[in-house]
Amino acid sequence: MRKLKKSSDLESLRKRLLAARRRIRSTIVICGGTGCQASKSPEVIAAIRAELAKQGMERQVHVRATGCHGFCEQGPLLVIEPGNLFYCQVKAGDAKEIVARTVKKGDVIERLLYTDPVSGRKVRTEAEIPFYQAQDRRLLGRNRSVDPCAIEDYIAAGGYSALAKTLAGIKPEKVIAEIKASGLRGRGGAGFPTGRKWAECAEEPGDEKYVVCNADEGDPGAYMDRCLLEANPHLILEGMMIGAWAIGASAGYIYVRKEYPLAVRHARIAVEQAREFGLLGGNILGSPFSFDVEIARGGGAFVCGESTALMASLEGKVGEPRAKDIHTVKDGLWHKPTALNNVETWANVPAIILDGARRFAAKGTKDSKGTKIFALTGQVKNTGLVEVAMGTSLKDIVFNIGGGAKNGRAVKAVQTGGPSGGCLPVDRFDLPVDFDTLSEAGAMMGSGGMVVMDEGTCMVDVAKYFLGFLQDESCGKCVPCRVGVDRLLEIVTDITEGRGRREQIDLLKDLADTISVASLCALGKTAPNPVLSTLRYFPEEYIAHVDHKKCPAGVCKALIRYSIETDKCNGCGSCLRACPHGAIYSGKKKVHVIDDKECQKCGICVAECKFAAITVN
Amino acid sequence: MTELDPVLKGRRSQPHLLIETLQDVQELYGYLPEQAMNAVARELGVPLMEAYRVACFYKAFSLKPRGRNVFTVCTGTACHVRGANLLLDQVRGQLNIEPGETTADGSVTLKRVNCVGACALGPVVIEDGTYCHHMTPGKLRKAIDKSRGKKKGARDHA
Numbered sequence: 001m002r003k004l005k006k007s008s009d010l011e012s013l014r015k016r017l018l019a020a021r022r023r024i025r026s027t028i029v030i031c032g033g034t035g036c037q038a039s040k041s042p043e044v045i046a047a048i049r050a051e052l053a054k055q056g057m058e059r060q061v062h063v064r065a066t067g068c069h070g071f072c073e074q075g076p077l078l079v080i081e082p083g084n085l086f087y088c089q090v091k092a093g094d095a096k097e098i099v100a101r102t103v104k105k106g107d108v109i110e111r112l113l114y115t116d117p118v119s120g121r122k123v124r125t126e127a128e129i130p131f132y133q134a135q136d137r138r139l140l141g142r143n144r145s146v147d148p149c150a151i152e153d154y155i156a157a158g159g160y161s162a163l164a165k166t167l168a169g170i171k172p173e174k175v176i177a178e179i180k181a182s183g184l185r186g187r188g189g190a191g192f193p194t195g196r197k198w199a200e201c202a203e204e205p206g207d208e209k210y211v212v213c214n215a216d217e218g219d220p221g222a223y224m225d226r227c228l229l230e231a232n233p234h235l236i237l238e239g240m241m242i243g244a245w246a247i248g249a250s251a252g253y254i255y256v257r258k259e260y261p262l263a264v265r266h267a268r269i270a271v272e273q274a275r276e277f278g279l280l281g282g283n284i285l286g287s288p289f290s291f292d293v294e295i296a297r298g299g300g301a302f303v304c305g306e307s308t309a310l311m312a313s314l315e316g317k318v319g320e321p322r323a324k325d326i327h328t329v330k331d332g333l334w335h336k337p338t339a340l341n342n343v344e345t346w347a348n349v350p351a352i353i354l355d356g357a358r359r360f361a362a363k364g365t366k367d368s369k370g371t372k373i374f375a376l377t378g379q380v381k382n383t384g385l386v387e388v389a390m391g392t393s394l395k396d397i398v399f400n401i402g403g404g405a406k407n408g409r410a411v412k413a414v415q416t417g418g419p420s421g422g423c424l425p426v427d428r429f430d431l432p433v434d435f436d437t438l439s440e441a442g443a444m445m446g447s448g449g450m451v452v453m454d455e456g457t458c459m460v461d462v463a464k465y466f467l468g469f470l471q472d473e474s475c476g477k478c479v480p481c482r483v484g485v486d487r488l489l490e491i492v493t494d495i496t497e498g499r500g501r502r503e504q505i506d507l508l509k510d511l512a513d514t515i516s517v518a519s520l521c522a523l524g525k526t527a528p529n530p531v532l533s534t535l536r537y538f539p540e541e542y543i544a545h546v547d548h549k550k551c552p553a554g555v556c557k558a559l560i561r562y563s564i565e566t567d568k569c570n571g572c573g574s575c576l577r578a579c580p581h582g583a584i585y586s587g588k589k590k591v592h593v594i595d596d597k598e599c600q601k602c603g604i605c606v607a608e609c610k611f612a613a614i615t616v617n
Numbered sequence: 618m619t620e621l622d623p624v625l626k627g628r629r630s631q632p633h634l635l636i637e638t639l640q641d642v643q644e645l646y647g648y649l650p651e652q653a654m655n656a657v658a659r660e661l662g663v664p665l666m667e668a669y670r671v672a673c674f675y676k677a678f679s680l681k682p683r684g685r686n687v688f689t690v691c692t693g694t695a696c697h698v699r700g701a702n703l704l705l706d707q708v709r710g711q712l713n714i715e716p717g718e719t720t721a722d723g724s725v726t727l728k729r730v731n732c733v734g735a736c737a738l739g740p741v742v743i744e745d746g747t748y749c750h751h752m753t754p755g756k757l758r759k760a761i762d763k764s765r766g767k768k769k770g771a772r773d774h775a
Binding site: 385473579580 | 620632633634635636637639640654663667670671674675676677678695696697698699700702703707708709731732733734735736738741746748749750753754758
């Protein structure tokens with residue numbers, strides 16, 4: 001029996017696990033998150049394991065396949081403990097050398113080290129990499145010490161002690177007071193104070209209550225929650241257990257996107273293991289507290305990230321939101337009081353209970369406490385997950401951590417907050433990132449997506465992209481959102497296709513106002529943000545499209561034309577082979593020509609041409 | 618349908634498990650066949666109309682069979698600014714199908730997804746469950762040709 005019947009069982013298990021670990025000579029940590037898996041890390045893990053077995057070292061050297069370390073661009077990532085030697089872009093073929101040289105003899109393999117793109121210097125440990133240096137990785141930093149499929153790893157790293165501490169003697173109202181004192185606000189984007197939500201839910205009468213973990217991270221360009229759930233599912237479970245104890249719930253749900261298969265799998269394994277260890281089920285750790293969690297997969301509807309739509313979906317219904325005149329803390333899942341929080345919010349709970357609210361609140365700004373994880377992506381050198389204290393400036397994130405724009409171009413803007421957020425121009429990059437400042441600037445911190453855009457991005461096209469997304473994802477229940485977003489998209493499409501008129505810009509603003517006032521849920525209320533923010537900060541781009549019928553970034557197809565410069569083309573034929581529309585013709589070794597009638601302006605030829613002979617005008 | 622038994626096990630007469638059940642049916646067949654829809658609605662105790670309403674609302678479900686190979690192009694913001702549209706154009710030009718459609722010979726289905734959370738590696742295409750990162754139209758063209766069993770060099774503009 002592995003069941004832990006009281007908190008001292010948990011402590012003695014931890015001691016046994018740590019003692020067993022002391023016998024291991026070293027540990028090879030390999031990232032197995034979705035990003036690194038795409039870069040073939042499972043092959044690396046298998047090759048390292050096989051090589052260790054071949055050399056008879058599998059007992060002395062432990063291989064730990066972990067979740068995401070955050071620096072996805074450089075994957076697969078490998079760290080060797082002790083010493084924290086950091087290798088990146090490791091291939092299965094490197095396994096033999098890593099075991100023979102680094103593990104056995106302690107040699108460093110130069111070619112696998114990370115090269116700092118700024119100084120050109122080879123770097124040996126994560127701590128020396130600028131991408132990590134400027135971060136404050138309280139949540140993400142824990143991923144490295146845990147194999148998400150092994151509850152023992154989590155326990156050995158101090159996991160479930162916050163739960164044990166809570167059950168051993170912190171009354172629900174004290175838990176809520178602690179969360180309130182920490183100033184924790186909802187990480188899903190709305191920033192509602194978590195302690196207040198719990199308090200309202202706890203006050204409701206009745207003993208049938210629910211906690212829900214919102215892992216339906218639909219914002220395109222954001223993957224913080226995927227990473228946390230994938231890499232450290234027990235941390236989320238522990239947070240939910242503490243929350244359930246505080247509000248008096250006995251059942252919980254994790255609603256996770258089906259598009260995150262690894263997160264679904266790891267969450268399921270974690271729930272099973274927690275049940276096996278008696279951390280979920282009846283009378284947890286010998287206390288009167290009973291609690292269990294179920295996993296539900298989302299059906300690929302963006303609107304289900306909205307709390308009432310999510311709850312409808314959990315009930316097996318179409319995911320349509322309802323008016324929130326009565327809050328879900330009173331009338332939630334199956335009309336019972338429900339506390340719904342985002343993955344990252346739950347993840348912050350155990351540390352607040354264990355280390356105290358004061359430590360959590362020491363970081364951040366006056367009204368936004370703690371750290372926040374951002375998904376830094378787009379046209380930036382270092383892409384990946386970034387965790388910083390609230391209030392860090394956009395400049396620090398994009399330039400110090402992200403390393404600035406790729407390919408020698410200039411950064412133009414950063415898009416924050418997904419489809420509900422907005423685009424901020426580079427001259428506003430000194431703004432501190434927190435819940436309130438970005439909203440005042442017309443963007444939104446949102447759940448933490450941060451997409452960097454450079455000169456090659458057309459801001460009108462970006463607005464069109466988000467409107468297209470929202471039109472597709474609007475559930476259709478309320479008219480302002482269903483019809484309004486459709487009309488916004490129609491007008492912006494006119495502008496990008498050269499049919500724009502000046503008065504349409506005023507109409508856009510007018511419509512945007514109506515939609516944001518009259519829509520039922522946050523999807524509709526915030527839908528105009530991408531248009532409004534681009535109009536506010538990049539009016540000249542709209543004018544260029546409307547008045548001069550030009551797309552300065554060379555993106556909007558109807559306003560551009562591709563041609564091949566005769567003096568640069570040497571007739572190699574790559575563009576001709578690449579063109580999926582058969583629009584390029586020529587004889588062998590002759591200068592190629594683009595047929596304007598056939599050309600669909602997809603730009604594939606530009607990407608294929610090695611001589612930069614194809615231009616856009 | 619005996620194949621459905623494991624999917625329905627433990628879910629009978631529990632209408633709230635409709636979405637979870639349909640997810641498993643979708644995984645089993647690659648779409649939601651009519652017979653399976655009837656069986657799921659009957660066994661869970663959901664009106665057939667409601668089952669279809671749910672099936673049509675969520676993007677995870679398809680009422681039409683998919684092709685032998687499924688190419689899913691991620692069109693999340695990060696992939697979009699790195700040229701995901703070029704990838705869609707590539708497939709449109711190469712196979713003459715739109716997202717959600719399958720080629721007439723049943724070889725390829727093109728899908729688009731709003732974000733798979735591998736944003737750092739964009740643009741991303743998922744070929745039958747395998748994530749392919751930093752995709753280019755050229756790489757995609759070759760992958761599609763390969764999946765259709767075409768030899769190198771053979772090309773068509775459908």
